[in-house]
Amino acid sequence: MDKLVCIKDFMLAVENIWDSNLNAYYNCGADDEITVQENRDAFIRWKLRPRLLRGVSKRSLFTTVLGKPVNFPVGIAPTAMHQMAHPEGELATARAADNSGTIFIQSLHSTYSIEEVAHAAPNSRKWLQMALIKDRNKMIEVALRAKRVGFEAIVLSVDTCTFGIRRNIRRLPFKLPAGIRLANLEEDEMNVNPDGFNFTQHSELTLDCGATWDLIQFLKSATDMPIIAKGIQTFEDAVLAVNNGADAIFVSNHGGRQLDGVIPTIDILQEVVESVGEHVEVYVDGGVMRGSDVFKAIAIGAKMAFIGRPILWGLGVGGQEGVQKVLNILKEELDITMALTGVRSVSEISPEFVRTVTQLKTLKTKC
Ligand SMILES: Cc1cc2nc3c(=O)[nH]c(=O)nc-3n(C[C@H](O)[C@H](O)[C@H](O)COP(=O)(O)O)c2cc1C
Numbered sequence: 001m002d003k004l005v006c007i008k009d010f011m012l013a014v015e016n017i018w019d020s021n022l023n024a025y026y027n028c029g030a031d032d033e034i035t036v037q038e039n040r041d042a043f044i045r046w047k048l049r050p051r052l053l054r055g056v057s058k059r060s061l062f063t064t065v066l067g068k069p070v071n072f073p074v075g076i077a078p079t080a081m082h083q084m085a086h087p088e089g090e091l092a093t094a095r096a097a098d099n100s101g102t103i104f105i106q107s108l109h110s111t112y113s114i115e116e117v118a119h120a121a122p123n124s125r126k127w128l129q130m131a132l133i134k135d136r137n138k139m140i141e142v143a144l145r146a147k148r149v150g151f152e153a154i155v156l157s158v159d160t161c162t163f164g165i166r167r168n169i170r171r172l173p174f175k176l177p178a179g180i181r182l183a184n185l186e187e188d189e190m191n192v193n194p195d196g197f198n199f200t201q202h203s204e205l206t207l208d209c210g211a212t213w214d215l216i217q218f219l220k221s222a223t224d225m226p227i228i229a230k231g232i233q234t235f236e237d238a239v240l241a242v243n244n245g246a247d248a249i250f251v252s253n254h255g256g257r258q259l260d261g262v263i264p265t266i267d268i269l270q271e272v273v274e275s276v277g278e279h280v281e282v283y284v285d286g287g288v289m290r291g292s293d294v295f296k297a298i299a300i301g302a303k304m305a306f307i308g309r310p311i312l313w314g315l316g317v318g319g320q321e322g323v324q325k326v327l328n329i330l331k332e333e334l335d336i337t338m339a340l341t342g343v344r345s346v347s348e349i350s351p352e353f354v355r356t357v358t359q360l361k362t363l364k365t366k367c
């Protein structure tokens with residue numbers, strides 16, 4: 001792993017480790033995968049404005065999220081079925097998050113249970129991702145189990161009432177490797193009938209396209225846990241989520257896996273921060289691959305940036321060590337970006353440090 005010095009190196013390395021099945025599932029996006037690419041391209045359009053000679057020999061990446069500390073503002077977004085990437089699956093991911101001092105969002109569709117993850121990383125910060133499943137009793141039961149073992153919050157994925165069309169996994173078609181089970185959902189169709197697994201069928205059977213905003217208040221009252229609305233892509237929905245009780249907003253397009261052709265997340269962030277940022281924290285994910293991407297997200301107003309695929313690439317390359325290295329790379333890159341832009345702490349990162357290419361063209365300067 002010594003030769004892997006940036007996140008892109010991990011992305012390329014894992015291609016030779018995973019078979020076509022895993023490469024297709026983990027890396028796919030929806031339809032033409034335009035949004036997958038544009039999430040990345042949009043970061044490139046945002047440019048940095050470094051300020052110089054500002055005495056930055058001592059720097060701190062420490063921040064707080066939902067009132068508690070993290071060592072740096074990069075967390076692990078929920079991604080399903082980590083055991084396909086590495087035998088230690090979510091146990092390795094949670095331990096890496098713990099060692100790095102950041103948050104792990106465990107997917108409801110994980111291959112180790114919430115209790116197993118809590119046991120592996122008892123003192124770490126953990127949130128549980130909840131899907132829009134039809135069975136409300138199950139939703140509450142799993143959330144309360146998570147609360148009992150120390151999960152702090154529920155991340156409700158409001159963008160997934162069905163799965164987007166992921167052509168590459170249809171073409172194969174994707175097959176679940178033997179022995180992979182959804183550990184939190186014993187009676188799930190996938191566990192009962194693993195050979196017949198098919199994403200479209202699975203979403204029709206288990207997910208609820210009838211869900212509405214009152215689900216946030218329902219989940220909050222039933223669990224008495226903070227609810228984070230994940231998948232928000234407009235300021236209108238950010239306001240609705242907050243008015244319906246959301247404690248934080250997570251700007252995400254699911255890494256381009258749901259609706260293709262949407263606005264890249266980094267470009268939506270500003271309108272969401274302007275509409276609800278005074279009341280709740282705002283997080284973002286989608287295409288974050290460099291410490292400078294994290295810096296840009298924080299400058300626009302995010303409290304934290306999250307990463308999905310890079311964690312799976314780290315897991316595939318080297319289990320816990322691989323995930324830790326991915327997190328360390330982003331941490332170091334963010335630190336160097338801070339030094340070179342002239343900021344000493346995460347709280348000093350502000351909108352004055354970024355401009356979009358379009359803003360630069362219209363900018364009036366005077367001396
Ligand atoms: C393989 C894979 C599985 C995912 N599983 C989930 C999931 O179970 N729940 C969820 O809310 N989001 C899921 N996501 C979306 C991620 O949480 C996140 O929004 C996305 O990966 C961010 O983009 P990035 O991969 O470019 O960092 C998944 C993404 C990938 C790539």
Ligand SMILES: CCCCCCC(=O)C(=O)O
Pocket residue numbers: 079080109160190202254257
């Ligand atoms: C039966 C497992 C389905 C999990 C889907 C996870 C997900 O959201 C994804 O994008 O893939």
